[in-house]
Amino acid sequence: NRQIQLAARPHGAPVDSDFKLAESAIPKIKDGEVLLRTIYLSLDPYMRGRMSASESYAVPLEIGEPMLGGTVSRVEASQNNEFKVGEWVLSFAGWQDYVVSTGEGLTKLGDNPVKPSYALGIMGMPGFTAYMGLLDIGKPKAGDTLVVAAATGPVGSTVGQIGKIKGCHVVGVAGGAEKCQYAVDVLGFDACIDHKADDFAEQLAAACPKGIDIYFENVGGKVFDGVMPLLNTGARIPLCGLVSQYNLTEANAGPDRLSQLMGLILVKRITVRGFIIFDDYASEYPTFAKDMTTWLAQGKIKYREQLVDGLENAPQAFMGLLEGENFGKLVIRIGDD
Numbered sequence: 001n002r003q004i005q006l007a008a009r010p011h012g013a014p015v016d017s018d019f020k021l022a023e024s025a026i027p028k029i030k031d032g033e034v035l036l037r038t039i040y041l042s043l044d045p046y047m048r049g050r051m052s053a054s055e056s057y058a059v060p061l062e063i064g065e066p067m068l069g070g071t072v073s074r075v076e077a078s079q080n081n082e083f084k085v086g087e088w089v090l091s092f093a094g095w096q097d098y099v100v101s102t103g104e105g106l107t108k109l110g111d112n113p114v115k116p117s118y119a120l121g122i123m124g125m126p127g128f129t130a131y132m133g134l135l136d137i138g139k140p141k142a143g144d145t146l147v148v149a150a151a152t153g154p155v156g157s158t159v160g161q162i163g164k165i166k167g168c169h170v171v172g173v174a175g176g177a178e179k180c181q182y183a184v185d186v187l188g189f190d191a192c193i194d195h196k197a198d199d200f201a202e203q204l205a206a207a208c209p210k211g212i213d214i215y216f217e218n219v220g221g222k223v224f225d226g227v228m229p230l231l232n233t234g235a236r237i238p239l240c241g242l243v244s245q246y247n248l249t250e251a252n253a254g255p256d257r258l259s260q261l262m263g264l265i266l267v268k269r270i271t272v273r274g275f276i277i278f279d280d281y282a283s284e285y286p287t288f289a290k291d292m293t294t295w296l297a298q299g300k301i302k303y304r305e306q307l308v309d310g311l312e313n314a315p316q317a318f319m320g321l322l323e324g325e326n327f328g329k330l331v332i333r334i335g336d337d
């Protein structure tokens with residue numbers, strides 16, 4: 001059983017030596033247990049937070065523990081009447097080939113799911129995050145201007161496309177011309193601005209002539225700086241993630257602008273609300289799944305995956321995810337189906 005463990009806590013961006021590939025025998029199961037073989041492993045930005053010791057909404061990993069993560073797995077052996085060999089399940093096996101489970105917390109995906117890896121993306125955690133954050137906190141209305149960064153990732157691409165379904169003027173922010181072109185041509189955004197451009201703030205302002213009503217916050221940093229002066233009275237900010245900050249080792253340079261931000265929130269009566277998807281919205285999952293299944297079938301939502309083969313390539317792919325090297329939902333294919 002190959003396993004990628006947390007070898008050291010990263011200082012800034014993770015490096016190779018923060019991860020360790022360990023091998024051991026395939027675990028044995030007891031009565032009531034199942035042995036799961038990982039087929040797909042989801043890589044997500046939140047994993048960076050778990051590598052650090054600092055306090056968060058979840059307990060950090062210990063050094064030597066396997067890296068955590070959502071997986072799509074198959075039942076390899078079973079001594080549990082609820083699960084039969086060959087069945088597909090959504091699980092949380094982490095970065096490893098095999099894991100033993102009591103069956104608790106597993107979601108059945110059937111004997112022959114059409115797109116099993118979608119359970120880690122558009123039909124799973126990121127898609128659900130986009131749906132709830134936008135609809136419950138962003139409260140989109142036809143004609144609103146919606147801005148979302150990490151626009152071609154699983155969260156941002158879904159936010160923007162649901163925004164279009166709701167009649168918004170959607171402006172994406174992404175890293176590089178290729179991603180921006182994809183956001184407009186394939187995802188149907190009205191515009192997409194490259195955050196690496198020197199005149200990013202000017203381009204963003206030009207793409208939002210009526211200001212910004214909803215800013216779905218995925219990244220923070222320079223993108224938020226460009227957004228701030230454009231926010232309209234009554235704007236809503238679903239605070240989903242701050243990926244540009246995850247590798248920071250010290251505060252951003254420059255003057256403290258907290259009082260300026262608080263003043264803006266006050267005079268413009270802006271709603272900023274953080275959320276952690278399953279902690280806050282677990283009971284809404286069936287509503288999301290119904291809508292998303294319909295939209296996918298109707299072709300109203302497009303979804304892009306980046307599949308990387310091999311557990312051993314997970315650390316490199318994860319380091320790239322935090323730097324924008326992925327193009328679409330990053331999934332590691334670990335085993336043959």
Ligand code: NDP
Binds near residue numbers: 044150152175243324
């Ligand atoms: P993505 O696949 O979109 O990957 C992250 C992307 O962030 C990169 O591809 C890159 O895209 C962008 N990025 C990285 N650094 C910067 C930077 N300095 N400035 C601007 N953009 C940057 O990730 P997800 O769709 O999975 O997640 C998006 C966000 O949602 C994350 O912040 C994540 O933590 C959050 N999240 C929150 C949840 C919650 O419950 N609150 C649940 C799930 C996700 P590009 O090249 O386009 O810049």
